[in-house]
Amino acid sequence: MSSVTGEHAAAQRPDLTPAPNPVLLVLIALAATALAGLPLISVQPNRIMPGEGLTLWAIGAAPALLVAVVLLAGLAWLAWRPTRRALRLALAAVWLLLALLPWALVALAAQQVDPAMSSARIGLGAGLWGGLFVLLLALLELINRLVLTPLQRWGLLLGLGLSLLLALTGGGLDSLALMREYHGRSAAFHAALRYHLVLVAAVVGISLLLAAVLALAMRRWSRLRRGTFSVLSVLQTIPSLALFGLLLAPLAYLAARFTWLGDLGVRGIGWAPALIALVAYSLLPMTRNAYVALDEVAADVTDAARGMGMSSAQVFWQVRLPLALPVMLEGIRITAVQAIGLAAVAALIGAGGLGTFIFQGLGQAAMDLVLLGALPIILIALLVDGMFSALAEQLRRIQGRGDTAHGG
């Protein structure tokens, strides 16, 4: 690791200072504007009454202000002469700002909310969201510039997550409107979260099985291919709300007709139409990737395996499938991310899950309840996306190394 840094520093030649990094400078200006110009938080006396927005100046916490100004000014200076060392320092500063953000909120909450008023709550304002967004962009830009390894990237994110988790579980953020909504229905939240995850897992599992069967059938009978793909892509075009709606009637009819289906819990409303619709949507990306993955394995590789005396079953299980795995993982990733989002819509047809809070919140005009549903969905989607991407990358790397090892 250190040798790489040394090479870089040598390649950059000390007498030649690099040009200023315009991306970081713009982001820093944006972050400063958002944090200083827009309301950071709003204090509401209760759930119904609209809150009063407080800007950084209105809060007037001098030490915190000073820390933020010093860090941002330092960042701007580092971005002006972005040597590798300067960028590393900038990364540390941005990371620190992000990690401290929840704790700044803890301090703010303690200052602004009287503990005796149990219904008073703090809403997060546009300035805070904007600042958070821009700082995350800056983190991304720095990670890009410094070409960090996956391990380093995950380490940074894990640190930020831990800081947030500690602040949340420590109780200092309990007066946050979001946390008030959570504490009001924590059992329902955990149940919805579990349900959402189970639904998505079931969808991914079922569509993986079906896609595998379809892909194998298409490899065997190539005439199936065109028809299958055109049916699947038409399915994908139908809007989710419409597909959920269209399934209500036939399922209600079936459940009324065959009582054993009704006993299983199959009804027009609930998990059954959600599961069927989500699987229908998942089939196209899953099948396409499974088919392409199996098809793309180079013919000379399978020929070589056959030449080594492997049976066709052995070729499939020991050569074709392992080599196809990274592309298949890509299909699973797309499907899972899509299903996480669509499962939220399924709440409209009574399927439960985190979407319930979104639509309840929209119905009651309680925006923090909306956040309680939407934020975990976004986080889960990002996390699943990152995990599957990392897994596929890792697999490719192992296979690549295996190839060179055999070659050498």
Next chain:
Amino acid sequence: MSLARRLSAPLVWALLLAALMLLMPLFEEVFRLVAPDTRAVIYQRDSFVSLVASHLLVVGVASLCAIVLGMGAAILVTRSWGRDFLPLVSQLASIGQTFPPVAVLALAVPVLGFGSQPTIVALVLYGLLPIVRNTLVGIQGIAPGVMESARGMGMSGRQILWQVELPLARPVIVAGIRTSVTINIATAAIGSTIGARTLGDPIIAGIVNGNTAFILQGALLIALLALCIDSLFERLQ
């Protein structure tokens, strides 16, 4: 050959859509089969024509903004002076795609309130991403030799953009716009839950009142609209 042939599939879907939206009351007996116990079988609160028009307006305005902004951003970051922003913008476009549309829609409400406006803003935000990504892929996929010979012929930067880069990248860009519009048609329907007037209205009303006929009417119209627009794009590509 072919204009007629090329337009035939979109035309069939469009005719079906028009027929269904104008003549819905004629099918009352059919819809009674799926909802025998309800008093009103045909959704009456709004005419289907105005719902389709309103749905198209929301999607159209949002898609137009997304196309202008998305292509603009992608073109800016592929110029020599904007290249510093390229890695961030392209990564943002791919990360943004993992954001579920419903969540984006829901998060627009606290900022913009209820109605068509937050729906349009959320649709623009979400619709931007595939367009940005595909425009980038399209422009970056052009062989370096082509760009060099264009420069060697003495073309200016603007000429290269309009006469070389955009025409060559067109299929990929149109594919991105297609994805964006398709997602927007679906997401606009969910906009009904935040007060936008769209074809989601009958579906929501049907779910709330347990009236399957309403749901079916809304769902059929949205599905036809989506298929019509999608087949149009298929011909364009």
